Amino acid sequence: MSEQDERATYDIESTQAKWRKIWDESDPFTAHDDSAREKRYALTMFPYPSGDLHMGHAEVFALHDVVARYWWQRGYEVLNPMGFDSFGLPAENAAIKNDEHPATYTYGNIETSIQSCRNYALSFDWSRTFNTSDPEYYRWTQWLFLKFMERGLAYRKNSPVNWCPNDQTVLANEQVVDGHCERCGAEVTKRELTQWYFRITEYAEELLSDLDVLAPTWPDRVITAQRNWIGRSEGAHVDFAVDGRDEPMTVYTTRPDTIFGTTFMVVAVDSPLADELVTDAQRPAFEAYREETRKETEIERLSTDRPKTGVDLGVTATNPVTGDRIPVWATDYVLADYGTGAVMGVPGGDQRDWEFATEMGLTIIRTTQPPADFEGEAFHGEGPAINSPAPGVDSPLDINGLSVAEAKRATIAFLEEQGSGKGAINYRLRDWLLSRQRYWGAPIPVVHCPEHGEVPVPEDQLPVRLPELRGADLKPKGVSPLAAATDWVQTTCPTCGGPATRDTDTMDTFVDSSWYMFRYCSPDDETQAFDTDLVNQWMPCDIYIGGVEHAVLHLLYARFFTKVLADMGLVDFREPFSAQLNQGFVINRGKKMSKSLGNGVRLGDQLAEFGVDAVRLTLVFAGPPEDDIDWADMSPNGSLRFLQRAWRLSGDVTSAPGTDPAGGDVALRRATHRALHDAAELVELHRFNVMVAKIMELVNATRKAIDSDPGPGDPAVREAAEAVAIMLSLVAPYTAEEMWERLGHQPSVARAGWPAVDEALLVEESVTAVVQVQGKVKARLEVAPDVSDADLEAAALADPAVQRALDGKAVRKVIVRAPKLVNIVAG
């Protein structure tokens, strides 16, 4: 090999320009609905168009593209679409700042992003692209809202809601993180507002139980996060009679076995029940307390170590098993929107109740026997029931001595028989608050008529288009900016034709993204949201790649939508994503990249310096896809060096295209087929970093073969170089095309097909058997792969190094695992 060849490289700029042009003209990745090939749907979470692509996009798209390109090479018809989640606040804020329309910002960014994706050599089918802010798309978002309304799954209610004072809009529970707005970080407060909700709780049980089905192919952390979020608990509803009220008050408890320890009742201060129960005498104190608690921020309310507070409502309830008359209190430590908003106070068994009872001077009774060494206050562990009933107390129920589980069962059975309670299941999950007081979103397609109330906009009048507002009109004012568009708001009632007003809220952008994967199957359909047959043909998605930050938000909502669509008969599956993969973050020097830290790495700079292929390769090779990548630990230059090494192989091959590899060097042929076999398996397992290592090994083996014995003319060298080009096409499309061309082939290597693996070449000619003495390696033997146990044992015992290690000691036992290992136990 000449010195010239050793240093030869290709020019990154011109090579990228050359192939981009060829790909743009040939469209090798258009998905055909009517293809006879087996179908695969590769989906990656579509981005919000916040500007140009950044390192995070570069990573997820590189990983995703490996899978999509692999499927094409394996002969599948692949649906690999991309679009933009283009409604949302940043566009609105940019519009206010620049006095323009949000669409200007949005659609400008989208165009930039598409060009960047094309340059980044992503195998997306751009013929199917759309944006959630397109009226042709949000028309169907609105249609789906109406369908949910028809089914009673979209409804309006007045309730205390999470309010972000910075964004001036309400937030879903899922968007409040540790009392702060998930988007802007402002402290969230509560407001009493009438808002639209989706009844996702109706599907709580199925959303939870189907996680078992998804668990094998979804990341553990997503499954766990969703399980925790749904938060199923088993317990009982128990009715307590209240003096002077016909209806009893019902509580939810997970510990019905502790009912004998109930010494008071606690009601959420902000619940309607508290307001109803309070006596006239206690009302002033109650209202003062309620006013006080309303001023608390979410942060204050969540701090668990502050003293318990409350007000006696002045009424008395009756314990159904003891007949004891106990006081009813209002407090802020009980949540209005969980369970029934009321709890039985069992200070002996619940630490919060213990603290409350201590604070208020209420009675404490233990109903579970703690262990002798127990030093805490309330005891909620395992132990026999005591004081249930207490000595001298007369009760029709006696659970003394029973274990917690037995006592629960016995208590529920008794309550059910008595008609004062029953077993119940509760969920932490709340209904999904979907209305937002912002402009740049899908308008809620409802008209408010003084006569007919909430009237759905007739389907043939969809879409309800956004009125043209810009600049200062969009400033947050605490009510939706749409309210300012008077002409738009004033309309007529679809039912009676009388004057009416439009709903001025827009939908949470998570509504837009809950069904976009369906739309890709028939993106241009003007008559329906999606074509059921096409959706059933392509979906569920065979893989869905995206950030773990959506573990409970988007992924839960999309699952919910799919189940509703299945119940509507529009799709014949109940889960949208068969497999899921979360990529990690790209960080720099151990910290998340951010402007304030000044540690940002600009994707554009990296691409300019090392080229698209080297950046993609670096991101894929860095480690397991779900781990974070510290860019400071990475070497895009090393990636570039490797790509050039691989590329040089194609220039050294001297045999003609189409040469039969059959007579080629067997050792290199084995390496080639082993690499093809392993790489395929590793892609299926999403172990892309190891797959890259296998390609590197083959490049090293091919280099050696060219430089030494078989030489550059050996047919096995061509076979190996072509295999490298094909495998590399998953990660480094430009280099792979360039190699393929230099090897004398027509484009595109991306659709060349994965070479068939010759099983015969996967069997090694000889393998290394390890000989251990007392479990320590003492010798290595080259043996035939089908060597018999007896032959291997004899060879091992005859080995001089083994004899030396045995040092004359008697052989007690020999374990033989032909052809890999012999372990000799001596002693």
Place this chain on the structure above:
RNA sequence: GCCGGGUUGGCGGAAUGGCAGACGCGGUGGUCUCAAACACCACUGUCCGAGAGGGCGUGUGGGUUCGAAUCCCACACCCGGCACCA
């Protein structure tokens, strides 16, 4: 507090009951060069040894096994989810 995941060279990571450290980064030495950079070649867990070779080694401590990074028990630490949800 409850639930889930993790801890392997100087670094990113391989190896899921059978050769620990594949592959790469970094480092050291060399070749090329007037020189440097680039590129290429060799070595590179650690300790002892001139070498041959040997000892030690996968967070800690125990266990199972002929054999454990891998399985089991306990503990420590790190990351993530939930948390006044009764």
